[in-house]
Amino acid sequence: MDITLDDVIEMLEDIQEDVDYEECVTLIDDGVLDSFDILAIVSAADDEFEVTIPAKDITPENFNSAEALCALLNRLADED
């Protein structure tokens, strides 16, 4: 199953609304998402896509944009 960018944005909207997820590429660097939001994303990825994000992949690069996160989730889903 492919996880689409829209799926990821929908998940992010539920965690922190009113962010321009299509454009923003500094979600972590600019503090748009904080440590707790990352926690929420890790939990949501597990609930909604059945993808477990391991600690080594929880890096600013993978969470700075919806697109990067989408790529990560698809990679992890394929590895399973």
Added chain:
Amino acid sequence: MHNVLQMLEATADRLPAKCAVADPQSQLSFAEIRDAAQAAGTWLAQNGVLPRTAVAFYLEKSVTAWAAMLGAVYAGGFYSVIDVRQPEGRVRDMFAALDPAIVLTDAVNAERAHELFDPLRCTVALVEDTVRGDVDASLLASIRARATDGDPLYANFTSGSTGTPKGFVAPHRSVLDWAQAFTSTFGIDETDVMGNQAPFDFDATNKDVYSSLLTGATVQIIPRTYFSNPTQLMDYLCEREVTTLCWAVSAMCFVSIMGGFDYRVPTTVRRVLFSGEVMPPKQLRVWQHHLPKALYANLYGPSEVTCNCTFFVVDREYADNEVIPAGKAFANERVFLLDEHDREVEGAGAVGEVCVSGSCLVMGYLGSPERTAKAFMQNPANNRWLEPMYRTGDIARYDENGDLVYVSRKDHQIKHLGQRIELGDIEAAAHAVDGVERACCLYDAARKRLVLCYVGSVERKQLKETLRERLPQYMVPNNTRKLDEMPLSKNGKIDRTTLAELARIRR
């Protein structure tokens, strides 16, 4: 002892070369931090800091910041760290309450500090420039000779329900008293390495830095950003051989939920002391499985009684439906329950508001006698002598072992991301926005979300943007909902229960 610097000086004499504090970039031994602090104290006293006045710090936490904070104490003043992520309005409110002669900043935040504080005619200087100069020993000695243990040591700010930040001032004696009790209770000594998670604008930092000054333990400052990056965090804990974590519950959950232990286990950790909110047993069990030999303790208490007033050593694994007790009072503190008639209640099952008296009490809220009088008062159960007491606003009960167990809040204060938040504070900020008629903020405890419901003409997005400018990030609602009308109770108050159902909030 009547001044916290006596702890520093005694330890610097005893263990001059031992590492006192380190961060990823640098480190200082006890002798070095004493010298740096004395240089900063000399600089500050020569540049207009008077005894019992504030020195504000607008910077990220670091080794140099801590040395200069002690410098403020050498100058006879008190320190207060302003979080650089606060919105401008809030920074100005804090500045006004502190009325500092000098703001110290770091290279990264210097430009912003000048923008903010130059118009307020305040001297802005770099911490690095204060810690390297000459020490005027006779100047520092004359300042010390007139100091008392009732002098203010630091000011910290918390949320306040009127919308203006509430700053409280703690005296030397509270920290001296508390450091003694804390380190002896948990056996902290010079072989320990404290992994500092708490930000410097929060009194939880005391547990790391003053334990270090008193016992000779080393503080390893963990940068804030490591708490968004579990591998970096776990590597740091392992490489710096951290033994003791005095952490917020939310920080511990970060490690357990992110699978930090699957990456690397910091086996040197022997003590985990957590506080800030109710610990979910499920997350604690993850820690207990990976670090089975460590001591775990739940610490309870608001900043107004200096860090924590009770502790409970976790004696077993707790099931998901159990609550880990808040425990019993630290030495030299009186912690008791008063019922709604202000009578002390005791015995298993007794329920009341947690009240605290003793040297641990801070000296009230800066420039706000009304707020001080509401929370700090004579113990109503004592009509024989002066016994100042702090009302925590927390409701607790005694269990069969005589341990206190947290039940709920008396008001609408909640704990979110380890921060105390008055929901009224968020509502006040929303009411200040044009086009908002009525607003009510709820907390979805299950999902850890702040939800703001409102009635008015302003668009959701506009409201959210305005709130972002006025509130610290942890107080900005995660969700905002525009309603056609607010559900009201018979007496015209907002019906929070119905509203929570409408908003499908899990409490």
